[in-house]
Amino acid sequence: MDGEVSNGILEQMIPYTDITLSRLIFAMAVLIAGIFTVKLLARIFRKGIEKAKLPDLTMHFLENFLSILLYVIVALVFLKSLGLDVDSYVVGLSAVIGLVLGLGMQDTFTNIASGVWVAAVRPIDMGEMVILNGQTGKVKSVGIMSTELLTADNQLITIPNKLVWGSSIVNMTRMPTRRASVDVGISYSSDIEQAIKIAIDLMKRHPLVLQDPGPSVIATELANSSVNLQLRAWTKTGDLMAVKNNLTAGIFEAYKREGIEIPFPQMDIHVKEIKREATEIQAKGIGIINLD
Template sequence: MADILSQTIPYTGVTVANIVFALVVLVAGIVIAGVLSGMFRNGLKKTKLPELIIEFLVRFLRALLYVAVLLAVVSALGVDISSVVVGLSAVIGLVLGFGMQDSLNNLAAGIWIASLRPLDKGEYVTVNGMSGTVHAVGIMATELLTPDNQFITMPNKLVWGSPIVNATRMPTRRVSVDVGIGYSSDVPKAVEIAMGVIKKDSRVLADPAPAVVTTELADSSVNLQLRAWVNTSDFWALKNDLTIAIHAEFGAQDIEIPFPQLDVHMYKI
């Protein structure tokens, strides 16, 4: 066994013993990095830091630990660390000069996002044309999860450099349901019916008060809009229920909901 471990890999000064030791260091380093990351996460959870910042800091620490593990593995192979560090510094300097601007921008943007929190973990946002629930903000990218379970990874610089529409940050939202009635229909009666539909739902908040307004005299209909304030968690359910209820109530009360139509007049010359 001693003879096998002392054998040298051809064209290198690395022995089998060095390789075995390096593998042990690699496995142990990964395990230790995971344990330290977990301890760091648990420690941060005892503070009042938001979950988004905790996730960002844990990922940043884990990346640094993996770099340290990599250097330890190189050292275990018998390579002089100082020369490796100098070589890495030269490479990093070259890369920074030509291709790391985007990475540095993403890192800086990630720090700003985690600090100022225009979005937070679990919130539903629209950023740069993409919509989803915030899963995490990493060192380089922000992760979103769409309602149909698609996973979106977006560079942090695109998040920080774009308008962010946060649909769930505020405790209440206004539900708006548009419906059209025929020109021959009784508009005041339709408004009264719509208000009745809104007030029947216990989820509708009294303040601000609900309303039904006329928004447009369209080509084939008089357009009404039902407006009701609701807790943000009830937004989509209420919007769906109001849409179904107003359709059913207008049908029961003989209020016409017209479909688009076009009258064509033909003249014989």
């Protein structure tokens, strides 16, 4: 008797629908099982592509793409389990896509296509410091629609993929070595040859500066108050900021110790003698000027 009551409850229709309670329970079980299956397959897929030694960015993009595709399939299976006409939903989805395109929303698909190209060509990779569309930061992720950068002051910047692929990309950490450049000005009365020698010696003694290519110093400008020099030292990319900071402080101390003046901007004002001119004006009766 209890079994018949239970069966009767399970076969009752949900109000305002043609779906029975038993079918709803079955569909929910399918949905939950589908979600766990998607996560499991995504994990298995990631482990599989890790063996191919693909870049992290490419693996992350492919994993996200596969997950979205599988979730769409799970949603369709869930609707089918409810007894709904999935074919009509697919047709409806196609119509929506066509409407979206007709309303000028092609940017969505452009972003997806651009994300595929970024993942395939790989001008950037996870953890690299880059400049994208005028924004500077470390690559945090490249998704289906957008790329995320993390700035040095911990701001998260999201850039649509079409702007990433459609603009110039500056990758500051892809190459193994970089050149550190430090600008410094010396006074016109200083010995330029001595100043260059001091700078060269400073760079050669630095343990992080590479000797091949060797360090160099060039005169970049004859400015208003100084002769501007630029110290150029090659180093490993990871040591760039340390080398630049050390050379900036080091050249200041070295020039100060050796008597090489680093001038500050100044302006010379020449005052003309006006006493004689004032006297002539007074003699002509134009006016009286008190020069005391």
